[in-house]
Amino acid sequence: MLFHSAQFFLFFSVTFVGYWSIPQHRLRMLWLLGASFAFYGSWNPWLLFVIVFSAAFDFLIAQRIEASASPKTRRSLLILSICVSLSILGFFKYTNFLLDSAVSTFNLFGFDYRHPAFRIVLPLGISFYTFETISYVVDVYHRRLRAERNFLDYALFIMFFPHLISGPIIRPRQFLVQVRRTKRFDWLRLEAGARLFLLGLVKKAVIADHMAGIADPVFAAPSIYASEAVWIALFCYTAQIYCDFSGYTDMAIGAAHALGFKLPVNFNMPFASASISEFWHRWHISLSTWLRDYLYFPLGGNRCGTLKTYRNLIITMGLAGLWHGAGWPFILLGLYHGVLLVLHRMLPTPPWFAHARFKPLKILITFLCVTLGFVFFRSQSIVDVGIIFQRLFVATEGQSLSRPDTILAATAWSAILIAHLAGSFVNMTRAWHRLPAPAMATGIAVVFLLVQLLMPQGGASFVYFQF
Amino acid sequence: MHPRRDTKIARRALVLSALIIFLGEILAGFLIDRAPLEIRFPDVSRIMGLARQRGPSPDIVFFGGSRFGNLVNTKAVEQELAKATSNGSPFVLNAAVPAGDSVTFDFLAAKLLEVGVRPSMAVIEVSPETVSRQNFLLPYHLARQFTWADAVNSLPDVFYSGRVPRLLSTRLVPVYFFRREFRQWAFEASGLQFLLCCPVDKIKRPQTQAADADMTSAERLVKGTKATRSRLRKFQVGGISTRALERLLERYKALGITTILLGVSISSPARAEYVSKIDAAFLAYMEKLRDIYGIYFVDYRDRVPDEFFQSAYYTTPQGALYVSPLLAREVLAPLWRNRSAGNGSFRSKIDITPPSDVEGYPPSQKGGDGVENKKPKIR
Numbered sequence: 136m137l138f139h140s141a142q143f144f145l146f147f148s149v150t151f152v153g154y155w156s157i158p159q160h161r162l163r164m165l166w167l168l169g170a171s172f173a174f175y176g177s178w179n180p181w182l183l184f185v186i187v188f189s190a191a192f193d194f195l196i197a198q199r200i201e202a203s204a205s206p207k208t209r210r211s212l213l214i215l216s217i218c219v220s221l222s223i224l225g226f227f228k229y230t231n232f233l234l235d236s237a238v239s240t241f242n243l244f245g246f247d248y249r250h251p252a253f254r255i256v257l258p259l260g261i262s263f264y265t266f267e268t269i270s271y272v273v274d275v276y277h278r279r280l281r282a283e284r285n286f287l288d289y290a291l292f293i294m295f296f297p298h299l300i301s302g303p304i305i306r307p308r309q310f311l312v313q314v315r316r317t318k319r320f321d322w323l324r325l326e327a328g329a330r331l332f333l334l335g336l337v338k339k340a341v342i343a344d345h346m347a348g349i350a351d352p353v354f355a356a357p358s359i360y361a362s363e364a365v366w367i368a369l370f371c372y373t374a375q376i377y378c379d380f381s382g383y384t385d386m387a388i389g390a391a392h393a394l395g396f397k398l399p400v401n402f403n404m405p406f407a408s409a410s411i412s413e414f415w416h417r418w419h420i421s422l423s424t425w426l427r428d429y430l431y432f433p434l435g436g437n438r439c440g441t442l443k444t445y446r447n448l449i450i451t452m453g454l455a456g457l458w459h460g461a462g463w464p465f466i467l468l469g470l471y472h473g474v475l476l477v478l479h480r481m482l483p484t485p486p487w488f489a490h491a492r493f494k495p496l497k498i499l500i501t502f503l504c505v506t507l508g509f510v511f512f513r514s515q516s517i518v519d520v521g522i523i524f525q526r527l528f529v530a531t532e533g534q535s536l537s538r539p540d541t542i543l544a545a546t547a548w549s550a551i552l553i554a555h556l557a558g559s560f561v562n563m564t565r566a567w568h569r570l571p572a573p574a575m576a577t578g579i580a581v582v583f584l585l586v587q588l589l590m591p592q593g594g595a596s597f598v599y600f601q602f
Numbered sequence: 603m604h605p606r607r608d609t610k611i612a613r614r615a616l617v618l619s620a621l622i623i624f625l626g627e628i629l630a631g632f633l634i635d636r637a638p639l640e641i642r643f644p645d646v647s648r649i650m651g652l653a654r655q656r657g658p659s660p661d662i663v664f665f666g667g668s669r670f671g672n673l674v675n676t677k678a679v680e681q682e683l684a685k686a687t688s689n690g691s692p693f694v695l696n697a698a699v700p701a702g703d704s705v706t707f708d709f710l711a712a713k714l715l716e717v718g719v720r721p722s723m724a725v726i727e728v729s730p731e732t733v734s735r736q737n738f739l740l741p742y743h744l745a746r747q748f749t750w751a752d753a754v755n756s757l758p759d760v761f762y763s764g765r766v767p768r769l770l771s772t773r774l775v776p777v778y779f780f781r782r783e784f785r786q787w788a789f790e791a792s793g794l795q796f797l798l799c800c801p802v803d804k805i806k807r808p809q810t811q812a813a814d815a816d817m818t819s820a821e822r823l824v825k826g827t828k829a830t831r832s833r834l835r836k837f838q839v840g841g842i843s844t845r846a847l848e849r850l851l852e853r854y855k856a857l858g859i860t861t862i863l864l865g866v867s868i869s870s871p872a873r874a875e876y877v878s879k880i881d882a883a884f885l886a887y888m889e890k891l892r893d894i895y896g897i898y899f900v901d902y903r904d905r906v907p908d909e910f911f912q913s914a915y916y917t918t919p920q921g922a923l924y925v926s927p928l929l930a931r932e933v934l935a936p937l938w939r940n941r942s943a944g945n946g947s948f949r950s951k952i953d954i955t956p957p958s959d960v961e962g963y964p965p966s967q968k969g970g971d972g973v974e975n976k977k978p979k980i981r
Contacts, residue, residue: 141771141778326612329619572611576618583619584626587778588785 136177138332138386139340139590146174147390150296154394160317167295167394168287174296175259182258189223190293192216193268194286197275201282209276216272224265227257232461260300262458264293266425271307273429280308288314297390301383303401303421310396318395326575328392330567333582335385338378340590342547346375348591349540354513357522361533365526368536371544372513373506374551377405380419404555405505409497411475414505422458426451444480449473459512464520468511475504630776634783635749639713641787642780643746645699646710653695653719660719661692662934665707666727667739669866671698672916673906675926682930687938695721701742703732704847709747711850715857723860723937726850729868729903730876730884731833735841738833740765743842744772745779759842823871826914830868830875837880839887851895860937861897863888867906867925872914876903900933 136142150170157163176183196216203209225233231253241248271292274280283289292310293299353360353368360368381402388398401421408414415423431451437444449470456469488497510527514520525531536544557563567575640647653660662683664674676694684691697714699706707726714720731738740756740763748756753773760769771779854861865888876884888899905928910921917925 141775322609322613322616326616329616568608568611572614573618575611575615576622579615579619580622580626583623584630584777587775588781590778590781592782 136174138383138390139336142177146170146177147393151393155320163318164291164314165287168291171291171294171296171299175294175299178259179256182256185223185227185258185261186264186294187290189220189264189268190290191286192219193272194283194289197272197282198284200272200276213272213276217269220265220269220272224261227255227261229461230255236463263302263304264299266304266422266429266458267293267307270304270425270429274307280311283307283311295391295396297387297394297396298398301380301387302419303384303387303399304425305398305421309399313396321395324392324395328389329579330389331385331392332389333579333586335382335387335389336586337582338382338385340382340586342550343375343379343382344591345543346371346378346547349536349544350375350513353536354515354519354523357514357519357526359534360526361535362526362529362531364534364536365523367541367544369506369510369523369527370548373509374544374547376509376512377402377551378547404558406502406551407498407555407559408501408505409494410501411472411479411504414501415472415476418505422455426455430454445477448476448480452476456511463517464511464514467517467520468508471508471511475508627775627777630780630784631750631773634776634780637780637783637787641783641790645702646706646713646747649695649697649699649710650713650717650719653697653714654717656693658718659693660695660721662694662723662725662938663714663721664694664696664698664725664727665702665710666696666698666725666866667702667706667732668698668700669729669868669915669917670696670702670727671700672912672918673867673922673925674698674929675919675922678923678926679930679934682927683935683938686931686935692722692938698727701739702727703737703739704728704843704850705737705739705743706747708846708850711853715853720857721859723862723934724854725862725864725934726847727866728847728863728888728899729866730837730880731830733839733844733847733884733887734834734836735759735838735844736763736833736836737841737843738763740842741768744768748772756842762841822913822916823869823911824914826869826916827871827875830872830914834875834880837883839883844887848891848895851891851897855895855897861895862933862937863891863897863899864929864933865899865901865903866915867902867904867917867921868915869908869911869913870904871908873903898933898937902929 136146150167153166154163154170157166172183175186193216196212200209200212200216203212234253238248271280271283271289275282283292288311291314292305292307295305295310298305350368350372353364354372357365384401388400391398399421401419403417403420405414405418408417431447434447434450435443436447439447450473452473453466453469456465456467456472459465459468487493507527510520510523514523526533570578634642638647639650653663662679664670664676666674674696676696679694680691683694697707697710699710702710704726711724737743737759740760743756744753744760744765745768750773753760753769757769760766777784851861885901891897892899902925906917906921906925910917910924912918912921
């Protein structure tokens, strides 16, 4: 049930009406939990067992950690919880990758060994909810949070359907307090939610899906395309991944708003970043802050000397790459970003370059670095990574993209650029709220009708659903 | 601004936007009803173009669905008719429309008459599925040809056939449902056709046969047989397709057009789904139509050996080359001769000669199950 599908509109309408029709808060939360179960079960009901087990296990462990006075026991329980969570994630996500890698290594040394490929179904959103359960147990362990006593509240924290599949990764401290608070229907929040949802819909259905139509064929067979086609496809993929993921997040935040919940912002005009470090403060913010708080800081952060800081950056980003997907291109993606962050810290910025007039140049350099990183993200294999980089940097003849494809790509990027510029100089929310009601209504209606009209015929799933 | 005022503005904005969206959708529904045929129903537009390609009007028109599209080879029919009759080759048009049934044929025939295309003879595909009250092609009709008025008139059939979601999506969210058509219309009207080949739009609406392209013939056979079974699950003659068929027959009777209802050939496993109860009801209905409208019913359902099928109900090109001359010789030629001789009245006696040979096929390939020696059932 994709956010931009008719089924979701129907599902959300029923959930929304039922939710606000129920007067008692507890029953309302129960209704929401039921809806979240139905939402997740609509993909594969069997996978509900995995998520419920994972949630229940950490719920109980957290209570034991809180109840225990012995630091040793608390530490052991924490390690047990993290090991179980990561084992579940590892089994579903990395089994085949690890086996394949082991086989390749054996074969490298002359051992002829093969293994059957296991047909393991990846539970949707497992990477996201595993991080959420880990952060919950770690927070309880550090006494930053009291262990939740009500399993239904805790289950809703994990399973709240708007963020369940692809985040944003929410912190228990942010969410559990909202679950306990009695909700009141608010037209302002509903309007804000509808607006955000619509914005997400525009990004996903109008831009990302069209960009996918251009990028997919090129990345499927890069060796037949000319250099300029590969460049265009790479820019299209950059637009696709941004609009797809930030579009999903906007829709998730919008849907949550309509139900009286606030989810954290996940994207903040990332292509306006003037450095790679700034980029990670603007792109997938909930992941980068999670990695910072639960991995980079525990590793020592930047407090243990320069070399260890570099090491910590490389480890954190390498694992972030692995989190994205089970494959060497993803690990390389993480390492690439780790190296960029290290270089950013390592290389001194000349004073003259810090001047504001060089900001556009810095933005452009950052953008190109990030865009090149998406080669690792999108390529099917290491071999494809090599082919694509070769075509990007060595002028090669081959198949070109059609004129409409190029026009479409340019149009999409113009829209993204205008949105970034407008967002940088104007407070859009404030400007919106200055409009009279008929103008707002016309704006919402026209954009909604246009989205329907411009949606491609065969809309694709969200890119981040595979993670 | 005061929060209460903000809330009031937000409420007004949301309610008003819902109203504008609703009105926009309704308006789009009326707009799509007036869309040119080449936008909303390009298959019919294409056939109308073909009908006017070779002169004022085709002599014989085959109205059918995708099964007829595969079954009838017009060249073979024309050649056979030229051989069998002495007065030259008639112009034969295969007006088969993918996912077409009598609702489509009635619509197409009306459109053809509007532009002055009036054949002397019409062959119309019939089968138990296409006269069943549960119309399995309603989703296509709702998408391609139904207007608001048609949708209202067909409400009982839509409910009976379980197609309410499709009705709602075509009528209440037409902007979304017909987005491809609207885009095409807008771009063509503005002269920006080149933008139409946007990558995702290259994906065509699913065609009945294209979906099976990757399957083996055995898989297609099983799938087709299952589909036939499901289409006949609530079999009962009546509904929107019979009303359309009778409307078409009435119109053609009034115009003096010789009309033949042809029981379309399908493979034996699919035919086995026509259990005796279904078969009896179907034949009784054909009998009734013959009596009322003076048409001919020719049962070709078991006329093609299984080896000529690529799936449960689609013949191979060889199958078309096998059956088309047969049909021309056994059914069309006698009627054509009668018309040419001035005996165009309905129910005239037809001289039926059993088929003797099909050119290009060795004897071992002909009528493996002895079908070839059966007499066609012209009633």
